[in-house]
Amino acid sequence: MRGKFITLEGMDGAGKSTHIPDIIKLIESKGVEVISTREPGGTVLGEQLRALLLNEAMHPETETLLMFAARREHIANVIEPALARGAWVLSDRFTDATYAYQSGGRGVSAEKVISLEAWVQGNLQPDLTLLFDVPVEVSVARLASARTPDKFERESAEFFTLIRNAYLDRANKHPNRFRVVNSNQALSDVKIEVKNIISTL
Numbered sequence: 001m002r003g004k005f006i007t008l009e010g011m012d013g014a015g016k017s018t019h020i021p022d023i024i025k026l027i028e029s030k031g032v033e034v035i036s037t038r039e040p041g042g043t044v045l046g047e048q049l050r051a052l053l054l055n056e057a058m059h060p061e062t063e064t065l066l067m068f069a070a071r072r073e074h075i076a077n078v079i080e081p082a083l084a085r086g087a088w089v090l091s092d093r094f095t096d097a098t099y100a101y102q103s104g105g106r107g108v109s110a111e112k113v114i115s116l117e118a119w120v121q122g123n124l125q126p127d128l129t130l131l132f133d134v135p136v137e138v139s140v141a142r143l144a145s146a147r148t149p150d151k152f153e154r155e156s157a158e159f160f161t162l163i164r165n166a167y168l169d170r171a172n173k174h175p176n177r178f179r180v181v182n183s184n185q186a187l188s189d190v191k192i193e194v195k196n197i198i199s200t201l
C-alpha cells in the first residue's frame with residue numbers, strides 16, 4: 001500500500017520543526033517506516049540549491065524556479081520512491097511554502113506557481129498538511145532571539161504578514177488536507193494538538 005505524505009508548514013519562527021521527532025515516533029508506533037526530509041533540500045543537489053536560496057539575493061521568479069528545481073529532484077529521488085514502497089514521508093515544507101513565500105510574499109503570480117506545480121508534481125499532493133500558525137509579532141520576536149538569521153528570516157513584519165495570510169488562504173482553500181495548529185500556546189498543548197491530528201491517520 002502506498003505511504004502517506006505529510007507536510008509541515010508555517011512562518012519562520014512558528015515552531016514547526018520542534019515537533020518532527022514526536023511526529024516520527026507517533027508514525028513509527030503505527031508500525032510503518034517514515035522518512036523525514038525537508039525543502040528546499042532533501043537531496044544532495046537540493047541542499048546545494050538550499051544554500052543558494054537561503055543566502056543569495058535573486059529575482060523572485062529565479063527563486064521560484066529554483067524551489068521547483070530542488071522539488072523535482074526531491075520528488076524523483078526521495079518522496080516518490082518512499083511512498084511507492086509504502087513508507088510515509090514527513091517533509092518540513094513543500095509547495096504551500098512557494099505559494100506563501102514566493103507568491104504571497106514576493107508577488108510572483110499564482111498562475112505561474114500553479115503551472116510549475118502541475119509540471120513538477122503531476123497529481124502528487126500531501127495527504128495532510130499541518131500549518132503551525134502564530135501571530136506575526138510572536139514569530140518576529142522568536143526570530144530576533146534566534147541564531148544568525150538567513151535571507152528569509154531577515155525579512156520585515158510586513159513580509160511575514162503576507163506569508164501568514166497566504167498560508168491561511170491556502171488552508172481555507174484546501175480544508176480537507178490542512179489542519180491549522182495554534183502554535184501560540186504552551187508547547188505541551190501544541191504537542192497534544194499534533195498528537196490528536198496524527199492519531200486520526
Ligand code: TMP
Binds near residue numbers: 012039093094102153
Ligand atoms: P526552514 O527555515 O523552515 O527550513 O525553511 C527555509 C526557508 O525557505 C524558509 O524561510 C521558507 C523558505 N521557502 C520558500 O521561500 N519557498 C519554498 O518553496 C520553501 C520550500 C521554503
